[in-house]
Amino acid sequence: MTRKLFRQIVNGLIIVLVVFAGFYFLAQPYAFQGSLIEPPLPTADFSLKQADGKNFRLSDQQGKLVLLYFGYTFCPDVCPTTLYDLARAKERLGENASEIQVLMITVDPERDAPDQLEKYVTTFDPSFIGLTGDITELESIWSDFGVYRKKNETNGASGYLVDHTSRVYVIDRNGNLRLTFPFGMEFEAMADDLAYLLDSE
Template sequence: MALRRVNIAAASAAALVLLGCLLAACNNTAKTVFLSTDITGANFGADFKLADHSGAIRTLADFKGKAVVIFFGYTNCPDACPTTMANIAAAMRRLGDDAKRVQVLFVTIDPEHDTPELLRQYVSSFDPTFLGLSGDIETTKKTAGEFKTFYQKQMAAMPEHHSVDHSTGTYIYDPNGRLRLYVTNEKGADVLAHDLTELLRSG
């Protein structure tokens, strides 16, 4: 009987060790690995209050349950903006059905030029689900400051040909409304698709 009890105890101990190993393996497998910069816990980018291109006032709470991608730019931008928006659109196509769980927002830093109609045309050229957001000059300045985004208008001989120097990073929130990632401009569609998939998987 004593030997049997020893064998049972040994088997139980071995089972616990095996269970611990399996749990550790599962935890390692489930660990979220991002390819862009993880800024979880950042003390900026808490919220915004801007009008979308249909005139509706939007805040972050409107998109609860979705990952939110935010980029600051302007419709006349010759390089960084169209490149980034094209990369985001390509990433959305890679997500397949999961793209329905993502909302992309383009915030103009040139509200004097970028009318709601211009914003609608611009974002729709990349993806019909994208939203263009805008505010007045002061609101734009305040919102950019909240996201630590730099921009400065450069005047030209002809006003319609002006340019705007600006930051080119993309911000991504998880479906719970937490700012999680900062994606630098050189990251392409594959990085965006990978990190959005990870955020949607981990919640």
């Protein structure tokens, strides 16, 4: 008899606990896995020529989430790793993938010709856009986004390498900088953050 009562009490406690845990988790706001920019920062608009001669203007993208990366085609390791992860994150969004635009702006305009950039970025996803421009245009964009970029001469066959900020900038549908993704962030985590941003706005 007492054993039965004890079991009933335990069962009751378990139910109460599960219900509370449910409320607790439901009440939690979404925790971004990238670094949240709070409040969102308006981005400075820019316009650069694409390989096909058309102008790409950031403000024309409003309504889409723009993932902006600064890299260079000569970079064999970190840039392809990042672009591949962005492609996988985008793919994971399924039918919402069309609401994402991935951009790579070069940090190496000397070596990155427009058609070469386009060929490079589209190997990861046909929708990716690679952009270059003249050095003054690029310098002003780098500075607007706080991008550090430095050429380092090497004695080897690579000629020079470029140190650069490795974060991905997430610009929301209203043109505000909302999030950044650090290098090495799992693509599943990026996709979760992007799906939340797409749903919540």
